[in-house]
Amino acid sequence: MADEHDGEDPALDVPVTLFEDVEDLKAAVARLTAQLEARTGSGGEEPGEASADDEAAAGTEAPAAEEEEEWKYPPFILLLDPPEYDAELRGLVEWVEGVLVPGYLAEPSSDARWCHLWFEHPVAIARLHAAWLAWQExxxxxxxxxxxxxxxxxxxxxxxxxxxxxSTGPFAGCVKGEHALAHRLPSVVPSAWTHAED
Structure with a gap:
């Protein structure tokens, strides 16, 4: 039986625009691949190829617990230790003195106290920091x-x-521009833990 094609490829009737579309698609795939590699930092491995890092990690087990995600917003200031506490307090001072004091605090009076050394009052720091976190959000x-x-x-x-x-807030003893911190120090509060030891 004789070969119908005699070793020649059959003539295909393909419009030229189809070839242009294919070339456009190839260019788009190359552009997207370059963007993906730039964003993920992956090398130029072909799909299906394992990188050297993947091969090295294949023989090891994944850690039992993943690392905790970083805080999206700063944690509550009373939970911080130096130097994080100090950095957060500096930010709070800038916000209180730059936004809160000039915009919201009128002249102090017996009904509306304010201490210019508010940052020495732990209760004031806690409440103002909570308000600042809420303000950021x-x-x-x-x-x-x-x-x-x-x-x-x-x-x-x-x-x-x-x-x-x-009148019972942390600035209750700070009147007429005088700062008094000791007036609000709390006494020891009874605890179930201390009574259990007795």
Whole structure:
């Protein structure tokens, strides 16, 4: 039986635009591959090829627990130790003195106390830091939309200032520009742990 094609390739009727489309697709794949490699830092391995790192890791077991993810926002200041505490306190001082004091605190009075050495009052540091963390989140439209600042005033700032500036707050002994820290030191609170040892 004679070969119908006689060793020649059959003539295909393929439009030229199909070849252009294929070339465009190849260029797009090459561009996306380059972007992927740039973002992931992977070498130029072909799909299906194992890198040297993958081969080395194949014989080892994965760690039992993955490392904890970094905090997205700073943790509460009372949970920090130096030098992280000191860095967070510096940021808090900048926010309180740059935003809160000029924008929200009127002249101190017997009904609305304020201590210029507020950063020496641990309760004030805790409440102001909590308000600052909330401010960072609530003033970001991506996380709270456009109502975030209103929510921050209502739910965070107003209650914090009421507690700080009230007659029983941490500044209760700081009157007429005089700073008094010792007046608010707490006494030892009874604990179930200490009674269990008796």
């Amino acid at each position: 609530c003033t970001d439209p991506a996380s709270c939309g456009y109502t975030g600042p209103s929510v921050w005033h209502r739910d965070h700032l107003d209650p914090a200032l009421r507690e700080l500036r009230g």
